[in-house]
Amino acid sequence: MGRSPCCSKEGLNRGAWTALEDKILTSYIKAHGEGKWRNLPKRAGLKRCGKSCRLRWLNYLRPDIKRGNISVDEEELIVRLHKLLGNRWSLIAGRLPGRTDNEIKNYWNTTLAKKAIAQPPPFPSQESPSSKPKAKRILATNGNSNIVGPSKLPSPLAITIRPQPVRAKPTWCTLLLAQEKLHENSPLLKSTSDIQDSQICKARCEDFPLQGASEIRLLDFDLDDHFQAEKDHFMGNMLETIDNTAPSGEGIFSESWTGTVCTEEDTLDLESTAFLLDPEDWP
DNA sequence: AATTACCCCAACCGCTCGCTA
DNA sequence: TTAGCGAGCGGTTGGGGTAAT
Structure with missing residues (x-):
């Protein structure tokens, strides 16, 4: 044509x-x-x-554009997001208010990529996400690492994981990990029984709206200041877990999976998660 | 001062996706 | 179902600025 x-x-x-x-x-x-x-x-x-x-x-x-002077915090966030998302500049930019995908891409190519080469990742077997085949579903693996002690976590806490939207209107595959899951050594889902449990968590979320936050993000929780330290601690451990669980493309955080915005509305939309509750639907 | 090498980043290009008729 | 349009994305390029020689 x-x-x-x-x-x-x-x-x-x-x-x-x-x-x-x-x-x-x-x-x-x-x-x-x-x-x-x-x-x-x-x-x-x-x-x-x-x-x-x-x-x-x-x-x-655009009037709301920030230009230049990328802060250390922003830089760290870019590095973390790139680790998770690969070269998905627009998604990364979406987590950095006022920054454009082009600016972040340029910044990465001219500055951060060099740093990344100078400081190789701790897990040599892990490829860059963008170079791996797309994962198709949430397949749990055992993270085998301590996340954080029970008393450290804000409550309630949910993490939403969804397949990378190629464009707008992503198909949501929402998993909500109950706070209790995070108290165990393996915070990630290991079996369908865990997924069944996640249903319970959803109910909890419905009953217990997030305090002062219309949304949470895997890399950028928007929680009360009171929880800031816990958040940082938690995220640090969570990222380590992500690294440990996606070395071969079959971890839930591999390639096409991103931790991303979870709005309250999304949290309550459970229909698209139905297949996760039915093991028959797994390949 | 002139030339060269390198860096940075704005802009371009090709491709893909969602939507619609 | 399909063709075409509008829009967005990511890779690449080229030119201006600056440091090095």
């Missing part, structure tokens, strides 16, 4: 944007909003490809 190019390249400006072009694009979007990128240049009077306009706006002109 072959698709039409996004725009005719003839007669269009290319390369660096001028201040005037920036001004035109900014005022047009302020007046008419984002979207309809293909027609935007014509309507705004810009001799640019629509894609180019979109990129310029999203990566540079």
Whole structure:
């Protein structure tokens, strides 16, 4: 079939944007909003490809953009997220308010990748997530590591794991690990009986909305300050566990699995998790 | 001061996905 | 069911800036 190019390249400006072009694009979007990128240049009077306009706006002109001066905290978060997600820059950027995927990608390629090479990961057998075949389901393995003592954990606590959404509207496969699970040596699901247990946890979540948080994230819990230290401790151990359990692509945190946003609404949407409760449905 | 080498990052490109008619 | 469009993603490129010689 072959698709039409996004725009005719003839007669269009290319390369660096001028201040005037920036001004035109900014005022047009302020007046008419984002979207309809293909027609935007014509309507705004810009001799640019629509894609180019979109990129310029999203990566540079948007008012909420933070540029440069990536903090140590942000850097650490990028490293952790990259460990989990691979080169999924947009997902990583989604966890860093004000940062764009392009900036993070550039930062990684120019700065962090070198550091990563200089400091090889502790588990040599673990490949970069992006180089591994996609995992298809949650297959539990034994983490075999102490996570954190019972008294350290905020309550209630749930972790949601879902397959990596390729685009919007992901198919959710939600597992909620009961707090009690985290008190055991193996925090990860090992058997279908564990999955049955996770149902109980869901009920608890329904009964017990998260305090002061409309969402939690595997890498960025949004909990009360009171729990900050516990959160950091927990996350540190959790990441170690992730490293230990996904050396061969069959751990639940391998390739296509990400710990990601768990909104209250998502937590309550249990339908998509049904297959997890039925061992017959496992391959 | 001139030249070269290297680094950084904005922008481009090709591809894919979701949606819709 | 399928073709086409709009949009987003990740890899790559090229040019400007700066350090080194």
